[in-house]
Amino acid sequence: xxxxxxxxxxxxxxxxxxxxxSKSLVSLVLRGEPHVSEPRRRAVxxxxxxLGYRPSRAASALASQRTRSVGVLIDDFHNPxxxxxxxxxxxVLDPAGYTVTVADLQLEAASGRNPVDGFLAQHADALVLxxxxxxxxxxxxxxxxxxxxxxxLGPSALPRADVVAGDDEHGGELATRHLLDLxxxxxxxxxxxxxPAAHRRRGYERVMREAGLEAVVVGSTLETTEAEGxxxxxxLLASAPSVTAIVAxxxxxxxxxxxxxxxxxxxxxxxxxxxxxDNSPLAGYRYLALTSVDPHSREIGAEAARTLLARLENxxxxxxxxxxxxxxxxxxxxxx
Amino acid sequence: xxxxxxxxxxxxxxxxxxxxxSKSLVSLVLRGEPHVSEPRRRAVxxxxxxLGYRPSRAASALASQRTRSVGVLIDDFHNPxxxxxxxxxxxVLDPAGYTVTVADLQLEAASGRNPVDGFLAQHADALVLxxxxxxxxxxxxxxxxxxxxxxxLGPSALPRADVVAGDDEHGGELATRHLLDLxxxxxxxxxxxxxPAAHRRRGYERVMREAGLEAVVVGSTLETTEAEGxxxxxxLLASAPSVTAIVAxxxxxxxxxxxxxxxxxxxxxxxxxxxxxDNSPLAGYRYLALTSVDPHSREIGAEAARTLLARLENxxxxxxxxxxxxxxxxxxxxxx
DNA sequence: ATGAAAGCGCTAACAA
DNA sequence: TTGTTAGCGCTTTCAT
Numbered sequence: 001x002x003x004x005x006x007x008x009x010x011x012x013x014x015x016x017x018x019x020x021x022s023k024s025l026v027s028l029v030l031r032g033e034p035h036v037s038e039p040r041r042r043a044v045x046x047x048x049x050x051l052g053y054r055p056s057r058a059a060s061a062l063a064s065q066r067t068r069s070v071g072v073l074i075d076d077f078h079n080p081x082x083x084x085x086x087x088x089x090x091x092v093l094d095p096a097g098y099t100v101t102v103a104d105l106q107l108e109a110a111s112g113r114n115p116v117d118g119f120l121a122q123h124a125d126a127l128v129l130x131x132x133x134x135x136x137x138x139x140x141x142x143x144x145x146x147x148x149x150x151x152x153l154g155p156s157a158l159p160r161a162d163v164v165a166g167d168d169e170h171g172g173e174l175a176t177r178h179l180l181d182l183x184x185x186x187x188x189x190x191x192x193x194x195x196p197a198a199h200r201r202r203g204y205e206r207v208m209r210e211a212g213l214e215a216v217v218v219g220s221t222l223e224t225t226e227a228e229g230x231x232x233x234x235x236l237l238a239s240a241p242s243v244t245a246i247v248a249x250x251x252x253x254x255x256x257x258x259x260x261x262x263x264x265x266x267x268x269x270x271x272x273x274x275x276x277x278d279n280s281p282l283a284g285y286r287y288l289a290l291t292s293v294d295p296h297s298r299e300i301g302a303e304a305a306r307t308l309l310a311r312l313e314n315x316x317x318x319x320x321x322x323x324x325x326x327x328x329x330x331x332x333x334x335x336x
Numbered sequence: 337x338x339x340x341x342x343x344x345x346x347x348x349x350x351x352x353x354x355x356x357x358s359k360s361l362v363s364l365v366l367r368g369e370p371h372v373s374e375p376r377r378r379a380v381x382x383x384x385x386x387l388g389y390r391p392s393r394a395a396s397a398l399a400s401q402r403t404r405s406v407g408v409l410i411d412d413f414h415n416p417x418x419x420x421x422x423x424x425x426x427x428v429l430d431p432a433g434y435t436v437t438v439a440d441l442q443l444e445a446a447s448g449r450n451p452v453d454g455f456l457a458q459h460a461d462a463l464v465l466x467x468x469x470x471x472x473x474x475x476x477x478x479x480x481x482x483x484x485x486x487x488x489l490g491p492s493a494l495p496r497a498d499v500v501a502g503d504d505e506h507g508g509e510l511a512t513r514h515l516l517d518l519x520x521x522x523x524x525x526x527x528x529x530x531x532p533a534a535h536r537r538r539g540y541e542r543v544m545r546e547a548g549l550e551a552v553v554v555g556s557t558l559e560t561t562e563a564e565g566x567x568x569x570x571x572l573l574a575s576a577p578s579v580t581a582i583v584a585x586x587x588x589x590x591x592x593x594x595x596x597x598x599x600x601x602x603x604x605x606x607x608x609x610x611x612x613x614d615n616s617p618l619a620g621y622r623y624l625a626l627t628s629v630d631p632h633s634r635e636i637g638a639e640a641a642r643t644l645l646a647r648l649e650n651x652x653x654x655x656x657x658x659x660x661x662x663x664x665x666x667x668x669x670x671x672x
Numbered sequence: 673a674t675g676a677a678a679g680c681g682c683t684a685a686c687a688a
Numbered sequence: 689t690t691g692t693t694a695g696c697g698c699t700t701t702c703a704t
Contacts, residue, residue, distance in 0.1 A: 009478070011697055022675045027699060035673060057457050058403070059697030061394035062680045077419040078617060086413070087443060094447040099454070101437055107423060111430040118435070121393050142345070226621050259622035281414060285562050286595035288623075347681055358691045363683060371689060395681030398696045 010051040019047035030055060061123055069099040070308065071119030075131035077104045081278055081297050085130055085149055088301020096309055098125075105131045116141060126308050129161075132195060144311045148304035149297065150195055162311055163321040164304040166295035168196045168277075171326035172203020175247045175275040175293050178328055180211055182335070184245040184273060188216040190232045190253050192224035197249040200277060204247050216240055224249050229256025237264055244272055245334075251276035251283045254290055254333075273334040289332030300324045346387040355383035366391060397459050405435040406644065407455030411467035413440045417614050417633050421466055421485055424637020432645055434461070441467045452477060462644050465497075468531060480647045484640035485633065486531055498647055499657040500640040502631035504532045504613075507662040508539020511583045511611040511629050514664055516547055518671070520581040520609060524552040526568045526589050528560035533585040536613060540583050552576055560585050565592025573600055580608055581670075587612035587619045590626055590669075609670040625668030636660045 012030075016023040021040055028036050029044040047053070061067045070093060074082040090100055101122065108115040116137050119127055126144040135157040138145070145161040151168070179187050189204045191197050201217060208215040218239075219232030229252060236243065237260060248254035254276035261272055268274045276283055279294035303322055311317065348366075352359040357376055364372050365380040383389070397403045406429060410418040418438075426436055437458065444451040452473050455463055462480040471493040474481070481494055487501040515523050525540045527533050537553060544551040554575075555568035565588060572579065573596055584590035590612035597608055604610045612619055615630035643656055 013697080023698080024675060024677095024700085025673085028674085031699090037673060040673080054453065054457055056398070056459065056697050058394045058397035058459055059680090060699070062392070062398050062682085063697075063699040065680070065699090067394070077413070077422070078416055080414055080416070083413040083440075086440075087446070090443060090447055094449070104419075104422075107426060110423070111426055113430070117390065121390055123392065123394055226617075230622055255621050255623055262623065281562075282618075285591050286566055287591055287598065349681080359682080360684085360692080361690060364690085367683090373689065376690080392681050395696090396683070398698085399681075399683040401683090401696070 009056075010053045011056070012053075014051055015044065015047045015053050018051060019043040065123075066125050067099070067123045068097055069101060069122065069124050070126045070128060071115075071122065071124040072100055072102045072128040073115050073119070073131050073133065074102060074104055076106045078106075080280055081149070081295075082130060084297035085301040085304075088298035088303075089128060089148075089305045090301075091298075092302050092305035092309070096305075105133055126312060128304055128308065129158075144308065144315065146304050146308050146311065149295075149300055151199065160319055162304075162307045162319050164300055164307055165321075165323060166196070166297070166300055166326055167323040168199035168295070168326075169203040169206075170323075171277060171293040171295060172200035172205075172247070173207050174203075174326060174328045175200075175277065175291075176204045176207040178291070178330070178334065179245040179247065179273055179275065180207065182245075182273065185213055186216075186240070186243045187213070187245040187247065188218065188236050188240060188243045190229055190236065190246060190248045190257060191217050191220045191222075192228065192249045192253065193221050194224055194249075197224055200247075200249055216243070219249075219253075224253055226252045226256040229253025230259050231256070233257035233260035234263070237261070237266075246272060246274050248274065248276050251278045251280045251290060251292055254292070255282060255288060258288070268333045269335065275328075275334060279329050283329070283331065291331045291334040292329050293326050294329050295326045296324055345392075346389045347392070348389075350387055351380065351383045351389050354387060355379040401459075402461055403435070403459045404433055405437060405458070405460050406462045406464060407451075407458065407460040408436055408438045408464040409451050409455070409467050409469065410438060410440055412442045414442075416616055417485070417631075418466060420633035421637040421640075424634035424639075425464060425484075425641045426637075427634075428638050428641035428645070432641075441469055462648060464640055464644065465494075480644065480651065482640050482644050482647065485631075485636055487535065496655055498640075498643045498655050500636055500643055501657075501659060502532070502633070502636055503659040503661055504535035504631070505539040505542075506659075507613060507629040507631060508536035508541075508583070509543050510539075510662060510664045511536075511613065512540045512543040514627070514666070514670065515581040515583065515609055515611065516543065518581075518609065521549055522552075522576070522579045523549070523581040523583060524554065524572055524576060524579045526565055526572065526582060526584045526593060527553050527556045527558075528564070528585045528589065529557050530560055530585075533560055536583075536585055552579070555585075555589075560589055562588045562592040565589025566595050567592070569593035569596035570599070573597070573602075582608060582610050584610065584612050587614045587616045587626060587628055590628075591618060591624060594624070604669045605671065611664075611670060615665050619665070619667065627667045627670040628665050629662050630665050631662045632660050 012023040012026045016026045029041050103115040128148050130148045132150050147161050147163045151165040191201045205215045218236045222228035254274050276290045276292040279292040283290040283292040348359040348362045351362045362380050365377050439451040464482050464484050466484045468486050481497040483497050483499045527537045541551045554572045558564035590610050612626045612628040615628040619626035619628040
């Protein structure tokens with residue numbers, strides 16, 4: 001004789017019966033509707049607690065045609081800037097009752113899956129793109145999209161999407177001007193081939209031009225990795241041994257540059273000052289003490305989330321584009 | 337006059353009509369059932385393509401009472417070891433038709449949410465715990481759980497859970513023995529207060545004992561962070577200036593130790609050799625070149641996934657515990 | 673303020 | 689091999 005299988009999870013029917021009300025009322029209480037009498041609300045709440053009831057997202061999604069979930073596509077879990085972005089997103093999405101699900105473009109690609117399809121199958125109400133997926137992946141997305149942190153995708157492939165990004169060009173200026181202020185003149189730039197890298201490069205170039213100095217850029221076709229930063233710095237030091245300062249396109253490349261400097265018996269900041277970008281945890285490690293531009297990713301996330309909520313409210317409003325102002329965090333790699 | 341709102345997504349009804357078959361047949365095709373005639377299968381597939389049909393997970397979950405999704409709880413997105421773990425998990429879960437959703441314990445806690453509840457509301461079929469949540473969070477989870485990477489949670493709070501972890505004790509031995517082989521005798525250990533840290537410490541202690549050397553351990557109550565690693569190393573170098581080698585509980589602490597060494601005018605490996613643990617990207621950066629124990633997180637993930645699938649097949653089998661063997665990756669911090 | 677009833681899009685017996 | 693028919697657990701008019 002089998003014991004009655006008691007582990008079936010309770011439904012609103014059970015809660016309703018237990019509380020002596022209709023299941024519609026339970027549904028109202030669940031969603032915090034105001035027009036419910038206090039005694040009933042209590043009864044329902046007690047029943048919920050007593051039974052250990054948990055609403056079924058699947059059923060609710062099916063009935064309401066909305067999941068109150070937003071999908072976030074990030075580029076690469078290895079690159080920790082997404083953590084701050086995510087924290088910012090959640091700081092406003094959580095209180096609004098939205099659930100956030102994350103996917104990593106690299107990992108999805110490795111599995112041969114289309115992450116956008118995944119989010120759509122899951123009935124996400126909206127998407128946050130914090131990566132630059134191939135344009136064909138983002139064609140005709142039938143739900144609101146906000147592009148966060150990266151700027152390239154916006155205008156071309158997704159004309160209707162909102163964009164919240166860091167002002168990378170300004171960041172590039174900040175880094176360069178800082179070195180200028182420190183008295184450097186032979187300032188070189190290690191770049192990369194990403195969209196943000198291009199903006200940062202432009203900022204560097206403008207400041208150099210305005211100061212009447214020659215811009216020296218290497219690595220515009222490289223990945224923005226530690227290994228490539230190392231290679232670019234090697235090349236730079238070989239071809240222009242007189243540089244006294246380097247602006248790197250991100251912290252990873254800056255750390256690569258450190259290695260190249262050491263190989264030549266040089267060190268930062270004594271021989272060559274180095275500035276990174278992202279203000280990642282890396283930059284804060286004492287051993288590296290890397291001066292870095294902080295894009296304020298958390299704020300970018302929060303602003304993107306606000307934009308998303310506004311878009312959900314008003315689908316027809318014209319696309320918005322916001323730029324978040326970066327700041328410079330000075331550490332040992334440029335000052336003693 | 338509004339144009340007929342055409343953006344309602346197609347359902348199996350639409351597909352069935354378009355293909356001239358019943359919706360059950362569509363469902364069968366969708367799930368790749370073998371007993372479907374080739375012409376019908378083609379007709380259905382064509383209709384799917386033509387209409388741009390995408391199955392609704394919500395409906396499918398509701399009807400079948402399973403989501404074919406597994407929830408993965410990781411500790412902290414900042415700590416990149418989870419990326420490899422995740423890649424390993426997906427390498428076997430993807431082909432099996434499972435979807436993986438990730439949550440970060442820190443982030444969830446910051447939102448005041450219970451991540452396990454989140455997974456249950458979402459109807460995950462099973463859970464992978466790659467973190468050490470408070471025991472009360474993991475009581476009475478009504479779906480299969482496999483603990484991955486961390487070992488502590490298993491026996492006590494989750495007697496029925498499967499466990500796949502790295503053999504941290506063996507890893508501690510590997511690191512210590514490597515230094516011994518290099519001729520070091522004054523080998524100290526920088527530890528931390530996590531479960532894995534305790535195992536690594538034990539490995540270190542055993543090898544020291546067997547070699548007839550004195551074990552010197554600092555920091556057993558610290559967080560395993562860069563900052564704490566720095567602090568612990570400072571303390572160590574002040575109290576035992578004669579050490580010639582350090583085994584750190586993880587790469588982060590090792591990098592902290594680098595800073596403490598430099599502050600005293602010492603460097604690795606010339607004055608003090610340093611070994612880390614995790615073989616994180618950090619360890620591979622040329623500027624750090626940190627010898628590190630590789631726990632093979634990817635393999636841990638893959639094995640955890642296999643265990644999960646087996647568990648889903650056979651819920652009543654006795655719990656399994658597997659230990660993955662780590663290996664040592666030698667870099668510049670211990671050898672020239 | 674509360675209840676009744678009709679689905680949401682799919683799966684899974686069961687029939688045919 | 690294919691079609692019919694009940695639901696799955698919830699939301700949402702519409703009554704009352």
